[in-house]
Amino acid sequence: MSRTHRLFQLMQALRIGPGPHTAARLGEELGVSARSIHRDIATLREMGAVIDGEAGYGFTLIEDNALPPMGFRDTELEALVLGLREVEQIGDPELATAASEALRKLQARLPPRQAHRLRHAVLAPYRFARPVPPAISAQELRQATWDEVEVRFGYIDGHGAATDRQVQPLSMVYFDRSTVLIAWCCLREAVRVFRLDRMRDLEVTRQSFRPNRAPMLRAALEHLRGDGQAEDRTSTDCSLYAAKPEVRLDGSSE
Numbered sequence: 001m002s003r004t005h006r007l008f009q010l011m012q013a014l015r016i017g018p019g020p021h022t023a024a025r026l027g028e029e030l031g032v033s034a035r036s037i038h039r040d041i042a043t044l045r046e047m048g049a050v051i052d053g054e055a056g057y058g059f060t061l062i063e064d065n066a067l068p069p070m071g072f073r074d075t076e077l078e079a080l081v082l083g084l085r086e087v088e089q090i091g092d093p094e095l096a097t098a099a100s101e102a103l104r105k106l107q108a109r110l111p112p113r114q115a116h117r118l119r120h121a122v123l124a125p126y127r128f129a130r131p132v133p134p135a136i137s138a139q140e141l142r143q144a145t146w147d148e149v150e151v152r153f154g155y156i157d158g159h160g161a162a163t164d165r166q167v168q169p170l171s172m173v174y175f176d177r178s179t180v181l182i183a184w185c186c187l188r189e190a191v192r193v194f195r196l197d198r199m200r201d202l203e204v205t206r207q208s209f210r211p212n213r214a215p216m217l218r219a220a221l222e223h224l225r226g227d228g229q230a231e232d233r234t235s236t237d238c239s240l241y242a243a244k245p246e247v248r249l250d251g252s253s254e
Contacts, residue, residue, distance in 0.1 A: 003040075006030055010040050011061070014051065020058025077114055078123050080106065086125040090174050092138035092196075132178050134196035140204060141181065141196070145169040148210035150186070154200040163187065165194070168209045170217040172196075182220055184209075191220045 013026055023034035023041075030037070034055075041059055045051055053059035072080070084106075087099035107118050136153060144151050152166045167183035178195050185192040209216075 006032065006036075007040055007044060010037070011044065011049070014059065014061035019060030020053050021060070022058045023055060026059075072110075072114065074114070074117065077110075077118060078121060081118055081121045082123045082125060089125060089127045090131055090179075092134050092179070094139040095142075129177060131174065131176070132195075132197040134179060134199070136196060136199045136202035138172070138179065138196060140202060141169060142172065144204045145172065145213070148208055148213045150205045150207040150209060152201075152203040152205060155194060156198050156200070166205070167192070167194070168213075168216065170213055170220055182217070182224070184216060184220070191223055193224070 009030055010026065013029055014021060023037040027034045027037045038055055041051055050062040051059050052062050081103070084099045084103050088096045091099060103118070107115050110118060141151065148168075150166055150168050152164065154162060155165050156162050164187075166186045167181075168186070169181055169183045171182045173180050173182060173193075178197060181194045181196060181199075183192060183194060184190075
């Protein structure tokens with residue numbers, strides 16, 4: 001294996017998984033010594049890759065946009081195009097625009113043959129019915145979820161009853177006919193799932209629940225799955241519910 005090819009393979013290995021990747025494991029994967037991996041890491045850093053870590057701890061790739069564009073297999077490219085075009089159809093306005101911009105950037109950085117393949121892709125999604133548009137800013141809600149801060153909003157359930165909620169947002173899920181927020185509801189003191197088209201007057205607070213979002217989301221998803229018994233009802237409410245009755249699409253059975 002030439003050193004140039006090995007550097008490329010090392011970058012690919014660093015891109016897989018969150019890291020840190022030890023030199024011993026990387027060397028075993030590439031068939032070289034840990035000392036060679038240390039030298040290659042130094043070379044990649046000189047080329048512009050931002051790689052965190054050190055010998056004895058492991059290495060994590062933080063940023064590699066200063067390097068030549070990442071290569072994609074044709075099937076990987078088709079998967080990316082299909083996914084981004086799906087987001088153009090089901091995402092809220094900000095997300096759909098971002099998907100279109102990502103496609104343009106991807107095409108600009110691909111080799112000519114693959115840029116042509118992207119431009120004339122044979123795969124395309126089509127939705128006969130688009131999800132109901134959110135009644136609040138989904139972008140603000142996504143940012144609050146990333147920032148791990150509580151949000152307040154008015155909510156109208158399936159029976160028309162209105163309540164004011166303060167929740168800890170955990171994740172957003174895009175269903176066929178609606179987009180929902182999985183959250184810990186401070187009013188109900190339980191996991192709830194809210195439809196974005198039924199929310200009103202979103203307010204982002206300064207009350208943080210960091211760093212609990214990831215473990216809370218894992219627990220919420222386990223609860224929602226109800227030990228594998230969760231179902232998707234094909235009603236006009238498009239409800240998500242689990243075997244445990246306290247976890248449901250909020251308002252659908254309250």
